Amino acid sequence: MGLSFTLNGHPLSLDADDKALLLDVLRQDLGLTGPKYGCGLAQCGACTVLVDGKPARSCVLRAARVAGCHVTTLEGLADPQTGALHPVQQGFLEKQGAQCGYCLNGMVMSAVAFLAHTPAPTEAELRHALRDNLCRCGTHQEIIAAVLRAAELLAASGESRAHD
Known part of the structure; x- marks a missing residue:
């Protein structure tokens, strides 16, 4: 399926399995290493990302659910112009x-x-x-x-x- 969302301030479109988890898309397809696989049950928080400004456990969230959303990962927190940390x-x-x-x-x-x-x-x-x-x-x-x-x-x- 085609999936479009904004990732760390940049529009993004990619093909993803409709059952793919957001964590897998972020780590495996997009090479981001901020969100971690911890428990796989949304219990530990290691996989947390922001979806439209709210914390979400990406290890249980289907990637299809973020279509049209703004997703921020750890990599997207620093100022892109200056590199200054959040x-x-x-x-x-x-x-x-x-x-x-x-x-x-x-x-x-x-x-x-x-x-x-x-x-x-x-x-x-x-x-x-x-x-x-x-x-x-x-x-x-x-x-x-x-x-x-x-x-x-x-x-x-x-x-x-x-x-x-």
């Missing part, structure tokens, strides 16, 4: 919010969506928002610090940097 990515870098990096994609993508709607979160709100993203390395304290730092960076820049 404030959430910068926050993770500054606060060393990753250990093995496997959960990183899901944490970052979920944080981007959360901060777009809650720009000045409390730690409790943030913990609640990220509760469905699993980190097996135990870097939760650093992850929380990273997202709180990202909120500061977003506030200082005066923009929400919401992605669609």
Whole structure:
């Protein structure tokens, strides 16, 4: 089937099996490595992408469901003109919010969506928002610090940097 959607700000058309999962299309057909295969059951968050600005688990989402949508992956967060990191990515870098990096994609993508709607979160709100993203390395304290730092960076820049 023909599939057209906007990926990281660029219109895209490709042929895809009508039963193909978005994660497989992104990784295998398009060569993107940000979204990870974790559990295959939408339980861990490693495969999270943004579909029209909302977090979606690409390991269970049929690619056909994103026809006409805007999909953002980890690769699409940095400013394409300058290469500057998205404030959430910068926050993770500054606060060393990753250990093995496997959960990183899901944490970052979920944080981007959360901060777009809650720009000045409390730690409790943030913990609640990220509760469905699993980190097996135990870097939760650093992850929380990273997202709180990202909120500061977003506030200082005066923009929400919401992605669609």
